[in-house]
Amino acid sequence: MLRVVVLGAAAGGGVPQWNCGCPVCRKARTENPELQSTQASIAVSADGGHWFLVNASPDLRQQLIATPQLHPKAGQLRHSPVSGVILTNGEIDAVAGLLSMREGSPFTIYAHEKVLSILRANSIFNVLNEKNVRRQPIQVDQTFEPALPDGAPSGIEVLPFAVPGKSAWYLEGKAHPGGDIGEGDTLGLRIGDKSGKYFYFLAACAGVTDDLKSRLAGAPLIFFDGTVWRDDELIAAGLGAKTGQAMGHIAMSGDQGAIASLAGLDIDRKVFLHINNSNPARLRSSPERRIAEGAGWQIPADGTEIVL
């Protein structure tokens, strides 16, 4: 059995974003609080007792409070069911939550060397003492089994693979602390258990290649990049100067978008994640939402649990 909880479904900034007055953020603050969403992360467990986070968002503290599965065990003074954090990129919305995990509980960070190099280059992450918090490099195309804090196997198998993407936004135009090797900045994950259940996690992906299509074909469940509805959405709404592509994110709509590219692949359940507050598919009554749902996609609420 594989249990997955969507801790947050929003892109960087969340919904509402602190400084945003776009229609979605306004509604989320006022008449539609159900639109509120924290920044993208999931938790996964094979035994229901030990959990691994995929990415640690800046909203992690709030997400842990809202998720009973991740509360300390009754009767223990210090405990967390979180056994590890698997990082798929070095963006702020994927790593900043690590700073909220600094109170001495043991866990392991699993990340590609390129992302580990970012943690090393930013001394604030040294608050996570390596005696308690191991940093374990992971490699593209090499399956690993994350371990429980006592070293026992978790029953979860993770295969990281490279997907089209970008290095972290704050490194744009700067030297990458991990050097210039191409891969490792953006990973997709295939996460499975010993019984053969599995799903895919790609919360950042700049495009769907033929290789990626054949990988995802027939999957029981995918979480996929839903940052923007259309590539020039931020520019058209006057919210920013960047396209989705410039940020390393595919659009939901359009001939090259996620909905069209992943149609007809016999994927049982398709869930968008990392959905920006500018994306009109967030609004339940929008035509964009109807198109996405009509094509078999789900826009999840925070806290959604899926059991495979």
Ligand SMILES: [Zn+2]
């Ligand atoms: Zn907004």
